[in-house]
Amino acid sequence: xxxxxxxxxxxxxxxxxxxxxxxxxxxxxxxxxxxxxxxxxxxxxxxxxxxxxxxxxxxxxxxxxxxxxxxxxxxxxxxxxxxxxxxxxxxxxxxxxxxxxxxxxxxxxxxxxxxxxxxxxxxxxxxxxxxxxxxxxxxxxxxxxxxxxxxxxxxxxxxxxxxxxxxxxxxxxxxxxxxxxxxxxxxxxxxxxxxxxxxxxxxxxxxxxxxxxxxxxxxxxxxxxxxxxxxxxxxxxxxxxxxxxxxxxxxxxxxxxxxxxxxxxxxxxxxxxxxxxxxxxxxxxxxxxxxxxxxxxxxxxxxxxxxxx
Ligand code: UT7
Numbered sequence: 626x627x628x629x630x631x632x633x634x635x636x637x638x639x640x641x642x643x644x645x646x647x648x649x650x651x652x653x654x655x656x657x658x659x660x661x662x663x664x665x666x667x668x669x670x671x672x673x674x675x676x677x678x679x680x681x682x683x684x685x686x687x688x689x690x691x692x693x694x695x696x697x698x699x700x701x702x703x704x705x706x707x708x709x710x711x712x713x714x715x716x717x718x719x720x721x722x723x724x725x726x727x728x729x730x731x732x733x734x735x736x737x738x739x740x741x742x743x744x745x746x747x748x749x750x751x752x753x754x755x756x757x758x759x760x761x762x763x764x765x766x767x768x769x770x771x772x773x774x775x776x777x778x779x780x781x782x783x784x785x786x787x788x789x790x791x792x793x794x795x796x797x798x799x800x801x802x803x804x805x806x807x808x809x810x811x812x813x814x815x816x817x818x819x820x821x822x823x824x825x826x827x828x829x830x831x832x833x834x835x836x837x838x839x840x841x842x843x844x845x846x847x848x849x850x851x852x853x854x855x856x857x858x859x860x861x862x863x864x865x866x867x868x869x870x871x872x873x874x875x876x877x878x879x880x881x882x883x884x885x886x887x888x889x890x891x892x893x894x895x896x897x898x899x900x901x902x903x904x905x906x907x908x909x910x911x912x913x914x915x916x917x918x919x920x921x922x923x924x925x926x927x928x929x930x931x932x933x934x
Contacts, residue, residue, distance in 0.1 A: 627681025628902045629674050630661035630780040630889065637775070644771040651775050656865020660778030660890035662763035670704040672713035674781035675759030678898075679718045682755070682783040693785070694751040695724040697742055699734025699758045699894035701813065701923070702765055703727060714757055731811070731922025732861050733801075734758055734894035735782070739918070739930050740799035742786040757783040758894030765813070767821045776864070778890035782898020798848035799930040800840055807832060811923040833867050837919040838874040840929035845917060848931045852877055854915055855931075857904060859883045861920035862896035871919070883909065893922065910934050 636659045637648035651657055663669060675698060683690065698711035705713075711725035730737040735758040742754040759781035766774050789795030810825040810832070837860055845852055852875055860868055865886050872879045883904045892899060897918055904910050912934060919929040 626782065626784045626898060626902050626905065627678045627683075627685060628780065628782045628895075628899050629677035629681065630778070630899075631663045631669075631674070633662055633664050634659050635662045640775055643768060644774060646771045646775060654864075654866065655776060656884070656886045657776065657890045658887045662779050663761060665763075668761055668764040670713070671700050671702050671759040671761045671781070672704060672710045672717065674761065674779065675700075675710060675714045675757040675783065676717040678759065678781040678783035679714055679755055679757055682785050683718065686785050688753070688785065690719040691721070693720045693723055693753050693755050695745065696720060696755045696757065697738045698727045699730065699738045700727060700760055701729065701731050701734070701893060702760045702762055710759060711757070714759075720755065730926040730928065731924060732863065732891070732893045732896065733920040733922040733924070733926040733928040735897045736799070736918050736920045736928035736930050737801055737926065739786065739796065740801055740928065743796040743799065746786060746788050752788055754786045755783060756786055757781060758896075758898050760893045760895050762893060765822060770821075772826050773822055773824055776891045778892045780889060780892040780895040780899055782895045782902060784898055784901070794933050797931045797933055798844050799928065800844045800847065801928045802840070803924050803926045804836075805924065807925045808923070811925070813923065830864065830867060832925060833863055833921045834870040834874065836925065836927045837861070837867070837921050837929075838871050840927050841871070841875060841917055841919045844919075844929040844931045850915065850931070855881070855917050856914040857881055857883055857909060857916045859897055859900050859904060859916060859918050861922070862886045862889065862900055863891050863921070
């Protein structure tokens with residue numbers, strides 16, 4: 626796995642100078658203290674962040690680009706409808722003769738990508754797939770809207786999904802679902818003058834807790850385990866209170882819930898790979914660990930996965 630974030634740190638204190646908000650409000654309501662963003666007017670394309678993360682993942686895996694059979698990128702901040710962000714990443718990293726496509730499942734995109742990569746490898750046609758979550762959200766935000774501007778950050782995370790030696794390792798189960806009837810509570814139009822994210826925050830909050838909790842229970846049960854068997858839960862990093870409420874709902878110890886919200890905010894499809902790398906680098910994931918991922922994004926799209934490392 627590999628990650629990349631912009632160098633520039635935007636703190637809650639910085640936001641106090643831009644918006645009618647306070648460090649205290651943001652910290653207590655979200656758990657976020659700072660986020661990485663490109664300074665305004667100096668943004669870079671999402672594929673560039675994604676490529677940096679992908680190169681690190683390849684280096685760490687000691688793999689050359691010719692060994693990758695395909696690239697999947699989850700993003701809601703592509704630079705083009707086409708070419709896809711995945712095609713741009715493949716080209717930049719030097720991956721040739723490989724499939725490449727983007728998926729649109731907002732903050733659930735990484736888990737959707739994991740399930741798709743697993744299925745494509747599982748049917749025997751492909752051996753190794755580069756999965757990237759890459760977002761430059763800062764350039765899409767309405768910096769006058771304090772309910773959204775404070776939440777998000779830019780970042781990318783990449784993993785190489787490889788065929789496991791046997792069925793006891795790797796992705797044990799995944800569960801993907803959606804509720805399009807709730808699409809209007811979190812949306813970002815593709816056309817028109819009002820091309821900005823809009824969010825009914827407290828509605829999203831309520832459904833995020835409910836749906837991410839359900840998705841966790843479901844994926845663990847379908848693999849034949851119980852929540853007590855799970856060593857770590859890596860949820861989409863939406864809001865610290867959402868993460869705590871999920872833990873409460875599931876009677877799951879908060880010490881086993883990975884969070885890096887304090888430093889990165891919500892980076893949408895990049896949030897799980899960023900949190901995963903954090904867990905990995907800090908020694909929280911040991912060989913044999915059972916790790917659950919759960920996510921929810923605009924759509925509403927929901928996805929969970931259970932992985933044995
Ligand atoms: O990845 C999925 C994408 N989105 C999410 O996961 C977001 C989920 N929702 C949330 O995280 C929370 O709903 C928010 C952090 C967005 C908002 O927190 P909340 O506790 O639900 O606050 P609220 O929207 O109910 O607003 C409470 C008050 C309001 O003032 P009044 O009407 O009570 O006077 C807001 O205007 O807080 C006000 N407010 C703020 N005050 C200071 C909203 N944003 C801010 C702000 N600073 N940044």
